[in-house]
Amino acid sequence: MGLDLYVGPLTRYHLGNWQTIMQQIGAQNGYDVRIVRAHEEEETETDPAVVYDAVRDWQQWLGEALGSPAAWLESATQPYWTDKPDWDGFGAVILLAAYDERPDLRPAPGSKQDSPREFSDAPAYQAASEQPQRYISLLAGVEWWLPLTEDPVVIEAPRPNGEPIRMASIDRLAGELRLLSERTNVFAGRDPKEFRSDPPDAGASVEETARFGLAVMLELVEKALQHRQPLLMDY
Template identity: 70%
Template sequence: MGLDLYVGPLTRYHLNDWLTITQQIGAQDGFTVRVIRAQEDEEPETDPDVVQAAVRDWQQWLGEALGGPVDWSESASQPYWTDKPDWDGFGAVLLLAAYDEHPDLQPSPWDKPDSPREFAGAPAYQAASAQPERYLTLLSGVEWWLPLAADPLVIEASRPTGQPTRMGSVDRLAAELRLLAERTGLLAGYDPAELRRGLSTGDPTVEDLARFGLAVMLDLAETAIEHRQPLLLDY
């Protein structure tokens, strides 16, 4: 199961009217890539007006629950942005954040490195996620980051389709990613656009994977802030 990031209107996302990077490459090369998601409606709604109305109702409900406006622009015709850090890049970013919280639990150069795809089992992640300090949304299992007027820290709320999901502010996510880049120096001396094209080594370290994942995530977080749109994990 792969991991993509999506930035754009929830209306378009729930209509499945978007293509992952892999699907876009497949379309360019003349073949179809089918994505099977962990949570997928058996009979999804296909009427854009119905879906947009449901998202609008959900925004109103969430705003009432948070005590503030939740009213970013929504329609099925708005643009979207996407990229693929996959679990290696995403998990490596979470591991580096966990190491920054608990440097004493980072494996030494002589130890077996933690696996980014199995980041949840790493001692540093387990300790940091129990009580995160610097990287609250990165280390708390957040999967949706929203363009909110006020920062709710981390909330547990139902999606428009009903699945309970941890959510946070996209502004906080961007701030955490920038802080991680500053404290670790991961992006220093590198061209982020070049990093987002992919890894150049066949045997990447956790730091290599985190550098790639951080470049991808920070670019999309800043895009979400610029256009005031949600950023979602898609898998």
């Protein structure tokens, strides 16, 4: 099961009116790509007006719960952006953050290295995620980052379809990713976009894999900031 990131309105996301990168490639080459998600809903609402109203009601509820507005623009037709760091790229970013929090638990050169795809098993992640200091949303299991007017740090609340999920602000994620890039110098002064189009080979190091994952995430978080739209994990 792969991992995609989506930036755009929740109305469009819940309608399923968007395509992952693999679906877009398939369409360009004349074949269909079927996406099977871990939280696939058996019956989905297809009326844009109904979904839009549900999302707007949810935004109002969330804003009242947070004590600050949660009123970014929503529609079924606004632009969206998506990309695929997959679990390897995303997991390597998480491991890099965990190593920066707990360098004492980073595997020594020559020893068995942690698997990005299984980052939750890494001792550094398990220790750092208990009380993260620098990368709170990255290490706290957040899956939705929203364009909020205030920073609630991390919250767990039902999303529009009622399923609970951990959320944080898109501004917090942007700050954490930029800090991670600066502190680890993973790009070594080069433009992150150079690594965006060069997915790592199987067996690449955590740092090599993290360069790709971080480049993908930084590009999408900039879109989310520019357009004040949510960024979601989709799997």
